[in-house]
Amino acid sequence: MAQLGEPALEWTRKHLLGLEDLSAEELDIILDTAESFREVSTRKRKKVPTLTGKVVVLMFVEPSTRTVTSFSLAAGRLSADTVSFSKGGSSISKGETLVDTARNIQAMGCDVIVLRHSAPGAPHLLARNLECSVVNAGDGAHEHPTQGLLDMFTIRERKGHIEGLTVGICGDIKYSRVARSNIWGLTKLGARVVVCGPATLIPDGIEEMGVEVFHDLDEFIPQCDVINILRIQLERQKSGLFPSIREYARVFGINSERLERAKDGLLIMHPGPMNRGIEITPAVADGPHSVVLDQVTNGLAVRMAVLYLVCGAKG
Amino acid sequence: MAKTTLIENGRVICPGQGIDKRLNLLLAGGTVAELTEGRPEADETIDATGLIVAPGLIDMHVHLREPGMEGAETIATGSAAAVAGGFTTIACMPNTEPAVDNEAGTEFILLQAERAALARIYPVGAVTKGRLGRELAEIGQVSRAGAVAFSDDGSPIHNAEIMRRGLEYARMFDRVVIEHCEDPDLSGEGVMNEGTMSTILGLPGIPSASEEVAIARNIILARLTGARLHVAHVSTAGGVELIRRGKAAGAHVTAEVTPHHLALTDECVRTYDPVFKMNPPLRTADDVAALRDGLRDGTIDVIASDHAPHPPESKQVEFSQAPFGVIGLESLLPVAITELIDEVLDWPGLIATLTVAPAAVLGIDRGTLRPGADADVTLIRPDQRWTLDVERFRSRSRNCPFHGREVTGRAVRTIVGGNTRFRAD
Numbered sequence A: 001m002a003q004l005g006e007p008a009l010e011w012t013r014k015h016l017l018g019l020e021d022l023s024a025e026e027l028d029i030i031l032d033t034a035e036s037f038r039e040v041s042t043r044k045r046k047k048v049p050t051l052t053g054k055v056v057v058l059m060f061v062e063p064s065t066r067t068v069t070s071f072s073l074a075a076g077r078l079s080a081d082t083v084s085f086s087k088g089g090s091s092i093s094k095g096e097t098l099v100d101t102a103r104n105i106q107a108m109g110c111d112v113i114v115l116r117h118s119a120p121g122a123p124h125l126l127a128r129n130l131e132c133s134v135v136n137a138g139d140g141a142h143e144h145p146t147q148g149l150l151d152m153f154t155i156r157e158r159k160g161h162i163e164g165l166t167v168g169i170c171g172d173i174k175y176s177r178v179a180r181s182n183i184w185g186l187t188k189l190g191a192r193v194v195v196c197g198p199a200t201l202i203p204d205g206i207e208e209m210g211v212e213v214f215h216d217l218d219e220f221i222p223q224c225d226v227i228n229i230l231r232i233q234l235e236r237q238k239s240g241l242f243p244s245i246r247e248y249a250r251v252f253g254i255n256s257e258r259l260e261r262a263k264d265g266l267l268i269m270h271p272g273p274m275n276r277g278i279e280i281t282p283a284v285a286d287g288p289h290s291v292v293l294d295q296v297t298n299g300l301a302v303r304m305a306v307l308y309l310v311c312g313a314k315g
Numbered sequence B: 001m002a003k004t005t006l007i008e009n010g011r012v013i014c015p016g017q018g019i020d021k022r023l024n025l026l027l028a029g030g031t032v033a034e035l036t037e038g039r040p041e042a043d044e045t046i047d048a049t050g051l052i053v054a055p056g057l058i059d060m061h062v063h064l065r066e067p068g069m070e071g072a073e074t075i076a077t078g079s080a081a082a083v084a085g086g087f088t089t090i091a092c093m094p095n096t097e098p099a100v101d102n103e104a105g106t107e108f109i110l111l112q113a114e115r116a117a118l119a120r121i122y123p124v125g126a127v128t129k130g131r132l133g134r135e136l137a138e139i140g141q142v143s144r145a146g147a148v149a150f151s152d153d154g155s156p157i158h159n160a161e162i163m164r165r166g167l168e169y170a171r172m173f174d175r176v177v178i179e180h181c182e183d184p185d186l187s188g189e190g191v192m193n194e195g196t197m198s199t200i201l202g203l204p205g206i207p208s209a210s211e212e213v214a215i216a217r218n219i220i221l222a223r224l225t226g227a228r229l230h231v232a233h234v235s236t237a238g239g240v241e242l243i244r245r246g247k248a249a250g251a252h253v254t255a256e257v258t259p260h261h262l263a264l265t266d267e268c269v270r271t272y273d274p275v276f277k278m279n280p281p282l283r284t285a286d287d288v289a290a291l292r293d294g295l296r297d298g299t300i301d302v303i304a305s306d307h308a309p310h311p312p313e314s315k316q317v318e319f320s321q322a323p324f325g326v327i328g329l330e331s332l333l334p335v336a337i338t339e340l341i342d343e344v345l346d347w348p349g350l351i352a353t354l355t356v357a358p359a360a361v362l363g364i365d366r367g368t369l370r371p372g373a374d375a376d377v378t379l380i381r382p383d384q385r386w387t388l389d390v391e392r393f394r395s396r397s398r399n400c401p402f403h404g405r406e407v408t409g410r411a412v413r414t415i416v417g418g419n420t421r422f423r424a425d
């Protein structure tokens, strides 16, 4: 386990753009580092001086309350200065390009840009054009690496290990960055990943990412040690990808009755925000299997670990 | 007396005449005088030892952006890029602003080409007014003004009925319809090939079916009307097979392929660099293999660049926001030589796809060194190893996916009407 305030020697990456490129060893470094940081959140004074003098810019071009709050608190607990930069109040809405905006921010002196953007690859664009570290906080349907990491952290904490588990991901796989980051991270750490959803929301060639595909929940549920239920975007119905919310809830909604066939000790996760009564019933969301609030708590520790590691990588 | 030029000791390849032989080529007063083993007296002698002497190359699919988008390219800069790439003749697409859909627009292109005085430029007129796909453009008058073909390229003709009428109407004037075969509903918001790569990258995909459905429809309509259809930039294995079957069934269908579809795959998009964004998109290795087979067996007639300039700032953005298109006039020949010679085509085969074949599609009397033809000649050094560098391109734009690539072979001299319009240093 890494010592607080001392950069992990093995960590060399300046950016965190996705989990696809990370090795199992690198994933373990992040998760171990997060474990050491989680203790900070239980202290009375929830702050360590690790990143004093560092500037973290939260550039959320696509709105998000949960992730921005989590990153902001994570940076604060490491004593970094944070600046938030959201679409409405910035020059991004005045026609300036993303690269120009980010270069301006960099010129004011910043060490890390945390970027949330609706375009896949937007963090890669910044990483190519900037000197500072870039952390991907979600780029379109591509990746959401810190969400993947906090899901893995939560599984490891509850189950003691990831290797050998069957982790199910249920719902809109096609448009989900959470699904992709989970698939890369979990398969690298030795889990079997299965996905389940309507054929119209399972993208072409997903099997080549190392997962098995199901369309029948009742066949899918009994295999899983963990089920990560994705939020269904209600717009997908309007674009014709499934017939109605009612049908979606009936065919792909997870309820207590269906969970009767689940393994003992099944964990139910959800990246939030939930559509209660659609992809998940309130009884399941608040029931004994649910670790949804653990995910939120662990998100903070994981994001502290990521900020700490990318800052340390620059030496 | 007309000025005479003797190009001696070169390997003359003229696929139209079935010639591949060491010969001397005599040009006189802007036309080809003779191909001979002898050594006639001439005012000027060009030593072509070690070079291939080919008919002036033709790129039948070029976007020159003028009028309307001169920040990306002009007829003058595009002409300079053409001759630097070895092309004496290009055909330019009408998706300018405004679209070339009338006599005046067509004459403007010809006038600007004359002012640039580098390459020969043949305008392609729009099939429909404003390229909107609703009403036929004045194809008769635009033909008379100088358009050799018709196309709404940049967009497909969505409505099958309009496509049918366009084919029927263009046929009266013996003009080919060049179609960008795509079903816009199936393409949707897609920005790259649909498949494992688009799934990994989280980018919306354009399925192969989008191209295949349109090719199938258009071949059926070509058979219905008896008109000539040219499939622009075929990119899919399924598309090649449909064209193969269409030809066998007697449809008047021809097809072209671009160097980027022959040399690159959707793996390139991994970097999210918009220099790899074009429509149709880069496909898979299986598609590349099928396109090469299509060239080998003659299913695909022509190699064309689909030269599509965009200013640098427009490609310095998120992949999904960037415009489609890459430039190709100055990289086509070296990439084609490097990728195809010996493996896919022999030299006469490659030269044919860039001379007689596009000339036949466009119905123009070019692409040959027959005595009496215009003295358009391209000299190629087949074994020169060099690195493509966009900073040295004549094009106004820099969006070339082959930048930095090691290639073999290049045009070293481009002669248009007996005058040298480009010479490599």
Ligand SMILES: [Zn+2]
Pocket (backbone or CB within 6 Å): B153, B154, B155, B180, B232, B233, B279, B280
């Ligand atoms: Zn096109």
Ligand SMILES: [Zn+2]
Pocket (backbone or CB within 6 Å): B061, B063, B093, B153, B154, B306, B308
């Ligand atoms: Zn085009």
